[in-house]
Amino acid sequence: MPPMTETPTAAVMIIGNEILSGRTPDANLAYIAQKLSGIGVKLCEARVVPDIEADIIKTVNELRARYTYVFTTGGIGPTHDDITAASIARAFDVKLIENKEARARLLAYYTEPNINPARLRMALTPENAALIDNPISAAPGFRVENVYVLAGVPNIMQAMMDNIAASLKHGPAIHSIAISGAVAESTIADELAAIAKCWAETDIGSYPWFRQGQYGTSFVVRGTDKEAVNKAADDIFSLLEKRTAKPVIESKS
Amino acid sequence: MPPMTETPTAAVMIIGNEILSGRTPDANLAYIAQKLSGIGVKLCEARVVPDIEADIIKTVNELRARYTYVFTTGGIGPTHDDITAASIARAFDVKLIENKEARARLLAYYTEPNINPARLRMALTPENAALIDNPISAAPGFRVENVYVLAGVPNIMQAMMDNIAASLKHGPAIHSIAISGAVAESTIADELAAIAKCWAETDIGSYPWFRQGQYGTSFVVRGTDKEAVNKAADDIFSLLEKRTAKPVIESKS
Numbered sequence: 001m002p003p004m005t006e007t008p009t010a011a012v013m014i015i016g017n018e019i020l021s022g023r024t025p026d027a028n029l030a031y032i033a034q035k036l037s038g039i040g041v042k043l044c045e046a047r048v049v050p051d052i053e054a055d056i057i058k059t060v061n062e063l064r065a066r067y068t069y070v071f072t073t074g075g076i077g078p079t080h081d082d083i084t085a086a087s088i089a090r091a092f093d094v095k096l097i098e099n100k101e102a103r104a105r106l107l108a109y110y111t112e113p114n115i116n117p118a119r120l121r122m123a124l125t126p127e128n129a130a131l132i133d134n135p136i137s138a139a140p141g142f143r144v145e146n147v148y149v150l151a152g153v154p155n156i157m158q159a160m161m162d163n164i165a166a167s168l169k170h171g172p173a174i175h176s177i178a179i180s181g182a183v184a185e186s187t188i189a190d191e192l193a194a195i196a197k198c199w200a201e202t203d204i205g206s207y208p209w210f211r212q213g214q215y216g217t218s219f220v221v222r223g224t225d226k227e228a229v230n231k232a233a234d235d236i237f238s239l240l241e242k243r244t245a246k247p248v249i250e251s252k253s
Numbered sequence: 254m255p256p257m258t259e260t261p262t263a264a265v266m267i268i269g270n271e272i273l274s275g276r277t278p279d280a281n282l283a284y285i286a287q288k289l290s291g292i293g294v295k296l297c298e299a300r301v302v303p304d305i306e307a308d309i310i311k312t313v314n315e316l317r318a319r320y321t322y323v324f325t326t327g328g329i330g331p332t333h334d335d336i337t338a339a340s341i342a343r344a345f346d347v348k349l350i351e352n353k354e355a356r357a358r359l360l361a362y363y364t365e366p367n368i369n370p371a372r373l374r375m376a377l378t379p380e381n382a383a384l385i386d387n388p389i390s391a392a393p394g395f396r397v398e399n400v401y402v403l404a405g406v407p408n409i410m411q412a413m414m415d416n417i418a419a420s421l422k423h424g425p426a427i428h429s430i431a432i433s434g435a436v437a438e439s440t441i442a443d444e445l446a447a448i449a450k451c452w453a454e455t456d457i458g459s460y461p462w463f464r465q466g467q468y469g470t471s472f473v474v475r476g477t478d479k480e481a482v483n484k485a486a487d488d489i490f491s492l493l494e495k496r497t498a499k500p501v502i503e504s505k506s
Contacts, residue, residue, distance in 0.1 A: 018404065020296045023286030023431075023473060026279070034275030043273045045299035045308070051458075055298070071488070078439035079459040080446035104334030128494055153461065178276075184333035190373030193333035204330040205304075206273055220276060247257070 007171035007224070008068035010036055012046040013059055015074040015084055017117075019048050025156045028073045035161050038101035040171030040224070041069065051075060056087035065145050067169065069163050071161070074152030076141065084149060085142070087224060089126035092144050099125040109138030132160050168173045172224040177233040181245035184208070185217040191239050192219070201205040201225050218250060260424035260477070261321035263289055265299040266312055268327040268337055269405060272301050280407045281326045288414050293477070294322065300440050304328060309340035317344075317400050322412070327405030329394065331371040335400060338395075342379035345397050348483030352378040355393050362391030425477040430486040430505045434498035437461070438470040440473065445472070445490050452480050452485035471503060 012032050029046055038224045043078050044067060049055045056075075063070045075084030089096040102123035111121055122139035125131070132141035132241040134150065134156055140161045141150045185192075185206045196204045202223035209216055221232045233249075240247035265285050269278040278356060280298055289296050302308045309328075315321045328337030342349040355376035363372055375392035378384070385394035385401065387409055394403045394413045403413045438445075438459045449457045455476035462469055465490075476483045491499035 017456060018460060018473070019282070020286055021298075021429075021475065022283055022285075022290045023458075024460070025431035028274055029272070030276075030278035033273055037275045037311075044303065047274065048299035050297065056304065077459070077461065079442045080449050081458050097465070113421070116439060116442075118439040120437075134339075161424060168406050176274075176276075186369060186371040189332045189369075189374070196333050203270060205276075206330070207277070208330065222274065 003077050004075055008041045008169045010041050010043050010069040010071065010085045011063040011067045012043065013056075013063060013070060013147065014046065014048040015051065015056060015072055015085050016048075017081070018052050019074075020050055025133040028150075028157050029124070030151070031154070031158055032071055032073075032161060035165055037174060037176075039165055040173050041169060042171065051081050051083055053083055053087045053090065056084065060088060060091045060147060068146060070147045072147065072149050073157050076122065076139070076149060076151055077157050078121050078139075082121070084177075085124050085126065088144060088147060088149055092126055092147075094127045094144075098123050099129065099140075099142070101131055102142075105131075105138050105140060105213065109167075133163050134158050136162075139146060154220045158203075174222055175222055175253065176222045176228040177234060177251040178218055178220045178222065178238055179240065179247050180182060180216055180218045180250045181240035181247045182214065182216045183240060183243055183245035184215065188239060188243060192236070195235045195239070198235070199223075199228050202232045204232060216245075261294045261422045262319075263294050263296050263322040263324065264316040264320045265296065265307075266316060266323060266325045267299065267301045268304065268309060268325055269301075270304050270326075270334070270455060272305055281403075281410050282404070284407070284411055285324055285326075288418055290427060290429075292418055292421060293426050294421060294422065302361075304334050304336055306336055306343065309337065310344040311343045313341060313400060314411065317398065320350060321399060322495070323400045325402050326396045326410050328443045329375065329392070329402060331374050338377050338379065341397060341400065341402055344401035345379055345400075347380045347397075349377050350380050351376050352382065352384065352393075352395070354384055355395075358391050358393060359382075384417050388412050388416075427477055428474065428482040428506065429475045430482060431471055431473045431503040432486060432489055432493065432500050433462075433469055433471045433503045434496070434500045435467065435469045436468055436493060436496055436498035437468060441492060447490070447495055448485055448488045448492070451471045451488070452476075452481050454481050457485060457489075471497075 075082045125142045129142035129144050136156045150157045205220045207218045219236050223229045239248050272279050328335050378395045382397050389409045403410045456472045459476035462473045477480045490500050
């Protein structure tokens with residue numbers, strides 16, 4: 001799909017009590033964030049909500065009105081705590097139906113006698129949902145309008161996300177340069193603020209690190225204007241050289 | 254502090270462009286979630302917001318009205334992209350001031366000639382904020398009413414969180430039993446739903462896993478009613494035995 005002149009926006013909604021109880025660390029947000037960044041879609045916020053229908057409905061309705069895309073993870077398995085499909089149907093005020101194509105895929109994957117009513121629950125989708133392929137374990141995700149409903153299991157979620165990325169509107173490519181220097185961020189904060197002001201069309205972040213007994217800071221310049229990103233990065237590089245902070249280009253994309 | 258009879262609630266607000274751009278995976282939510290779970294505070298939602306003042310203000314105002322506690326991470330360093338303190342001051346409609354005690358701590362830690370205006374920016378807090386100790390690098394977090402503003406660097410955030418945990422209202426202890434079995438979750442979904450219905454005062458989650466070529470499911474029962482948690486766990490254990498799924502108690506707390 002050709003890049004748009006405007007940057008599409010997105011939100012992620014992570015559904016699951018296990019994330020909020022601390023039992024399971026989320027493993028999906030970083031993957032989705034990187035994927036979207038790579039195709040020029042701006043991830044504007046993320047939310048983690050519990051397995052409570054009212055919370056899911058309220059949150060998805062807020063987010064889908066505000067952003068080009070919403071991606072949800074979790075809650076589309078076969079058990080009683082998997083309430084995402086029903087909640088999304090109610091959010092859109094449409095019926096929850098047994099999706100024929102989803103049922104056919106589950107029957108082909110599990111075959112008799114392994115198919116059972118719980119597994120067939122995974123064929124339930126909101127009416128008129130478009131399926132999202134699951135090449136790993138058949139049970140599909142689905143899309144309703146601008147809301148993409150993905151699995152919570154990381155490798156399945158990743159396969160689904162990779163699959164749909166090509167069909168999303170791409171924004172102008174985001175260029176990014178990361179520079180690392182042996183400097184405490186506070187000692188160059190004023191000059192860095194001046195550079196950020198000068199190249200206001202870029203987004204400049206500063207991230208202190210401590211590793212192997214040394215400290216330093218990584219500076220990340222991001223933006224759609226490649227020339228401005230390059231120039232801001234040059235200015236930061238020069239500043240670090242002037243401070244004998246041994247600057248190194250960590251990454252460039 | 255003695256346990257309350259009502260469960261206190263909480264939200265986490267993670268502040269930082271680097272999380273949304275995919276550059277840095279969040280490393281703080283899981284720690285805070287576990288800490289709160291351990292003292293009986295119910296984490297009801299989490300949000301990731303960018304370094305944009307209006308977003309921070311809107312989100313913190315929503316969350317602090319809704320929950321007993323709000324914990325924020327990130328954006329309290331010395332550089333231009335650290336805007337949390339100023340944003341929180343505006344959210345509460347109070348002045349951003351140089352906190353004398355915070356300034357004294359920074360001067361004691363850095364000493365001349367290492368102190369500079371950027372480092373002293375870390376002494377800025379909303380008026381009447383209470384400081385949160387930073388035993389690692391001096392620059393404190395702070396609290397305004399029910400909002401706790403913590404560092405984004407994981408080891409500093411953890412030290413701050415450990416520090417304040419004792420001062421939070423504790424809810425009734427949450428009991429938790431995790432049982433693992435060599436069973437596909439879909440094959441016992443109906444019986445599990447019946448157990449969940451029978452012990453409705455507990456929260457029962459079901460999490461499929463694949464490891465070392467084997468598949469299985471972990472079942473987690475959580476709740477404040479210890480007897481109900483035990484009985485629900487017993488029922489799940491018996492169900493797994495009946496299915497020769499070799500149940501194992503993974504954890505109990």
